[in-house]
Amino acid sequence: MPSHLSADRPAAQPPGRGSVEALITQTRRLKGDVDAVRRDAQSDGSDPEERWQRALYDLALHQLDDLDQHLAQLRDGPLPVAPATAEALPAAAVPVASGEADRGSLLSRVGSAEWNLLTDEASWSGELYQILGLVPDTPALTLDELPSLVLDDDRARLTAMVTDCLVDAKPIDGEFRVVRPDGLLRTVHMMGEPVLDADGSTASMWAVLRDVSELRRSQRTVRETRDSLQRHRHQARTEHRLAVELQEAVLPPWRGSLRLPRRGPQTLDLAARHLPSETGALIGGDWYDAIELSDGDTLLSVGDLTGHGVTVTSGMAMLLGALRGMAMAGTQPGQLMVWLNQLLDATVQPALGSAVCCRYRPATRTLVWAQAGHPAPLLFRDGTGCVLSAPDGVLLGATSAAGYGQAEVTLEPGDLLLLHTDGLVPGRWGSPRSSEAESGGGADSLDRLLGLAPRFGTAGTAQDCVRAVVEEFGESGREDEACVLIAKVSE
Structure with a gap:
């Protein structure tokens, strides 16, 4: 689904397939280099600084994996919404892109949506159904229905972002957590814009949503290992000072x-x-x-x-x-x-x-x-x-x-x-x-x-x-x- 600021502005054309393929090749080469360095630096994990370094390597690999997935999606185009069938598959059985199955989660597929304020209709891409764990043949959720999937603690944040976009024409750029029907808790990053009609009024809202759960988990691991390293260093400095003072006293x-x-x-x-x-x-x-x-x-x-x-x-x-x-x-x-x-x-x-x-x-x-x-x-x-x-x-x-x-x-x-x-x-x-x-x-x-x-x-x-x-x-x-x-x- 193309991005646009107003209904009368044409969407930008995607880059050529060859240039995207070149970016994918560079990304995968860099990912291989980072993974090789990470393997060479592996240890038994007993040292806090080594755990922190390993967490940073993992985060870098997650970021590069995300970039690889996004470029592949840009090359292949949006995933169509599957038509309704008599034997609809559950959300967990929906095929995912290569690399996601290996990671055991729906990682960083980018979905898009548009909500028409005049007709109260919603239009979603196939990726968004995957991210939210919904069966593709179900109707897309309206803006009023979307908070039903959001974690209670995050509903007010989503409501505030949507209100600012619709009333004050402010862009949306924020995160919230959703509880999928299969019980999985995922973190979703949402970027959206108001779509204006000819007289400047908000006619609809367009947004892209990305599953950043694994990325946030890696960042959380980096923070925790960094904090652990800092505590370890502080403890080491304290023990060293005590040992010196005790030695000098004795x-x-x-x-x-x-x-x-x-x-x-x-x-x-x-x-x-x-x-x-x-x-x-x-x-x-x-x-x-x-x-x-x-x-x-x-x-x-x-x-x-x-x-x-x-x-x-x-x-x-x-x-x-x-x-x-x-x-x-x-x-x-x-x-x-x-x-x-x-x-x-x-x-x-x-x-x-x-x-x-x-x-x-x-x-x-x-x-x-x-x-x-x-x-x-x-x-x-x-x-x-x-x-x-x-x-x-x-x-x-x-x-x-x-x-x-x-x-x-x-x-x-x-x-x-x-x-x-x-x-x-x-x-x-x-x-x-x-x-x-x-x-x-x-x-x-x-x-x-x-x-x-x-x-x-x-x-x-x-x-x-x-x-x-x-x-x-x-x-x-x-x-x-x-x-x-x-x-x-x-x-």
């Missing part, structure tokens, strides 16, 4: 060098550094600690709770608090590991952790230490370095019945002790979690650490030694965060 408040004990001769020069991951977003359970105990001993520890996020950081805070409390009560490093393992094993959320704990007695310069699946401390003396022989110990949380050994070494004035978490260097040598150590990556990392011995020998303070480690391995660019703690025995 790690020792001192910066730079620390000398212990605070009372009496200061026997240890201490310095430490926390090194973030490359992105800064992976806040995990790495810690370092140095505290003076009630009997004058010094407790040194570093550790790492596996995973990232505020839950892991809070678990690290729990472990570090328990470690400090038990050490203050006089518990030795081996037994400390046993109880920390039992504590981690009993938590509601299972986790694994590694740690090394050293208790230094300044009166005898004795270092007693234990480890749980963690790189052993490095001892540097007289310009050379070595790895301390590690006592038995498995990862914290690996098994409830684990036992932990204890080792003892006597330090000398000028000795330097280096403790670190395994994120400092690639190839987590000394850690049961690493397969890279077996391939030689860990050996290279160990050689680089031990190769710092000459620089440590000329360094004036523990802080200078930490700077040397950071210069060697970098302050950024690592996959995971790390901690390094250096203790230098006073001469």
Whole structure:
């Protein structure tokens, strides 16, 4: 049915068939390209950003499908209204254009209608019967009858659009939902114009109606996935901020060098550094600690709770608090590991952790230490370095019945002790979690650490030694965060 603004204005002629075929070919080629990119980008759907991207791809395909359908309809011309037969098919059995059946719905067929205000007659195209789910041999609904198909909530909107068109000659451009006789709820977009007679009065109203249900569903999916992505990002930022604040609250408040004990001769020069991951977003359970105990001993520890996020950081805070409390009560490093393992094993959320704990007695310069699946401390003396022989110990949380050994070494004035978490260097040598150590990556990392011995020998303070480690391995660019703690025995 041709579109016109007035009865005496001729309808525009449709474009040539060849030009429409060229547009159809271009549309289908673009649709194939978009679908190929969409398939390449498919994932398991667990990431909110990937779900949002997939929804946008689906929406683009719906839009291109609509364009393909509309161009095909423009090429083929309007669908004629089927004549009445003795065996009329129900609306659901009316044949649909190629592509619609595959989508399982009446998608974006464009129908047209004209309502004559002088005779109260209505004329519909065959597509409009399909869209509204009506049998083609039934009379077209008048403007007064059309709202009977419209959802109650949308009837006032349709009435207002039609009234503005008929009374004020305003074009119609709006949507409403219809309930088809088969029970399906469809969204219809309507564009219409008044048709004026010779004296300028409204003689009839002409309109095109399009089923945009699938298109709106795709747009709704895009909005929902976008909102989900925004909520996910907001939650991630909030959790990251909480994890950073918790980490800063738990790690020792001192910066730079620390000398212990605070009372009496200061026997240890201490310095430490926390090194973030490359992105800064992976806040995990790495810690370092140095505290003076009630009997004058010094407790040194570093550790790492596996995973990232505020839950892991809070678990690290729990472990570090328990470690400090038990050490203050006089518990030795081996037994400390046993109880920390039992504590981690009993938590509601299972986790694994590694740690090394050293208790230094300044009166005898004795270092007693234990480890749980963690790189052993490095001892540097007289310009050379070595790895301390590690006592038995498995990862914290690996098994409830684990036992932990204890080792003892006597330090000398000028000795330097280096403790670190395994994120400092690639190839987590000394850690049961690493397969890279077996391939030689860990050996290279160990050689680089031990190769710092000459620089440590000329360094004036523990802080200078930490700077040397950071210069060697970098302050950024690592996959995971790390901690390094250096203790230098006073001469």
